[in-house]
Amino acid sequence: MMKLADLSVGQEIGSRAIEVSRADLVRYAGASGDFNPIHWNERFAREVELPGVIAHGMFTMGAAVQLVTDWAGDPAAVVGYQTRFTKPVPVDDADPGAVIEVTGVIGALDAAASTARVDLTVSAGGQKVLVKAQALVRVG
Amino acid sequence: MTINPELQGRSYPAGDVYSVGRESVRDFARAVKATHPAHFDVAAARALGHADLVAPPTYAIIVAQRADARLIEDPGSGIDFSRVVHAEQKFTHHRAITAGDELVAELHVDAVRAMGTGAMITTRAEIATVDGTPVATTTSAILVRGEGQ
Numbered sequence: 001m002m003k004l005a006d007l008s009v010g011q012e013i014g015s016r017a018i019e020v021s022r023a024d025l026v027r028y029a030g031a032s033g034d035f036n037p038i039h040w041n042e043r044f045a046r047e048v049e050l051p052g053v054i055a056h057g058m059f060t061m062g063a064a065v066q067l068v069t070d071w072a073g074d075p076a077a078v079v080g081y082q083t084r085f086t087k088p089v090p091v092d093d094a095d096p097g098a099v100i101e102v103t104g105v106i107g108a109l110d111a112a113a114s115t116a117r118v119d120l121t122v123s124a125g126g127q128k129v130l131v132k133a134q135a136l137v138r139v140g
Numbered sequence: 141m142t143i144n145p146e147l148q149g150r151s152y153p154a155g156d157v158y159s160v161g162r163e164s165v166r167d168f169a170r171a172v173k174a175t176h177p178a179h180f181d182v183a184a185a186r187a188l189g190h191a192d193l194v195a196p197p198t199y200a201i202i203v204a205q206r207a208d209a210r211l212i213e214d215p216g217s218g219i220d221f222s223r224v225v226h227a228e229q230k231f232t233h234h235r236a237i238t239a240g241d242e243l244v245a246e247l248h249v250d251a252v253r254a255m256g257t258g259a260m261i262t263t264r265a266e267i268a269t270v271d272g273t274p275v276a277t278t279t280s281a282i283l284v285r286g287e288g289q
Contacts, residue, residue: 018173031164031171032202036221048222057226062172062198069197074188075176076236078197084228135197 001140002072007106007116013071015103018063019096020055020089028059042093054088055098060129061085064102064122068135071104071118079115080136089124100124107134114139143259143284144218148252152210154244157270158203162239165193172196185238195237201229204265204278207245211263219261219284227260228281234274242270250279257286 025039034056037044045053061083069075091097100122107119116137122130162182169179177184178194185193212219237243244267251262260283267276 024171024173028171031167032205034205058198058201058229059172061229062174062196062201065197066172066174066176069174069176075174075178075194075196076188076190076233079233080231081197082228082230085226 001074001077002116002137004109004111004114004116004139007109007139009106009109011106013104013106013118014067015101016067018100018102020059020063020091020098020100021095022053022091022093022097025053025055025059025091028056028062032056032058034058050088051090053091053093053097055091055100057085060089060100060122060124061133063100064120064130064133065135067102067104067120068118068137072137077138078135079138081134083120083122083130083133085129086131087124087127087129089129098124100129104135142218142257143252143254143261144216145252145254147211147217147249147261150211150249152207152247154246154268155207155210156244158206158243158245160195160237160239160241160243162193165195165199165239168199168202169196172198190236190238192239195239197231197233199237200231200233200265200267200276200278203243203245203267204280207247207265208263208280208282210247211249211261223258223285225283225285226280227283228279230279232277234276237275241275243267243275244270255283255286257288258284259286260284
């Protein structure tokens with residue numbers, strides 16, 4: 001387990017680029033049970049005035065936190081996670097259809113609660129798509 | 141159709157039991173591009189002290205959205221699902237979800253706020269095992285777009 005004493009506010013935990021295709025959205029729909037057609041049906045998405053098929057917000061949120069899970073070494077160490085969804089992630093009919101860029105920085109340390117807050121910056125196509133994305137990680 | 145302001149404060153008691161299976165944990169982990177062995181390999185999960193495969197941090201959304209569906213599908217709510225946009229999401233884990241869990245969720249409508257011709261609705265799902273052990277609290281804010289929004 002990560003030791004609080006080894007961590008400092010402002011420390012980077014890493015970054016990654018996540019390639020997303022429409023097949024990934026179909027897979028997420030199936031695994032999550034969220035079959036809203038805006039995530040797989042171009043015609044429907046345009047009818048409701050979207051630029052095209054967009055990723056599930058929960059796909060982006062779920063994929064972005066993997067950086068934190070891998071850093072923490074145990075998925076169960078992520079005891080809290082929150083975000084606001086500010087911009088949709090359009091996923092083109094291409095491979096990849098979008099690329100989500102994730103970076104993580106330690107935003108706060110709480111010695112009493114033995115937690116570290118990791119602040120994630122998540123963007124696609126040069127725009128921030130998650131705002132105030134924060135994961136709370138239990139540390140030793 | 142307008143959102144019923146009297147939704148605020150409403151709650152829906154624990155409904156159907158959601159049984160967390162190993163393949164569901166693996167499928168969800170693949171779907172969010174998770175690669176940690178504790179999602180896939182029982183021995184790896186047990187080596188970390190877990191009873192079975194550990195679900196990814198956002199897995200509880202499956203149970204939470206099933207609970208939300210009870211509100212959205214309630215004919216008295218006035219919510220048109222095709223106009224719903226997910227605005228905010230928060231997870232607080234009281235303990236990790238692992239394969240073999242039998243979960244239920246109680247849904248609370250914490251806030252309903254008019255936004256132009258639409259509304260922002262905040263719901264909270266209290267997820268627990270069937271024997272009452274708290275597992276997770278999830279909070280979702282959904283924006284129901286009004287006409288022209």
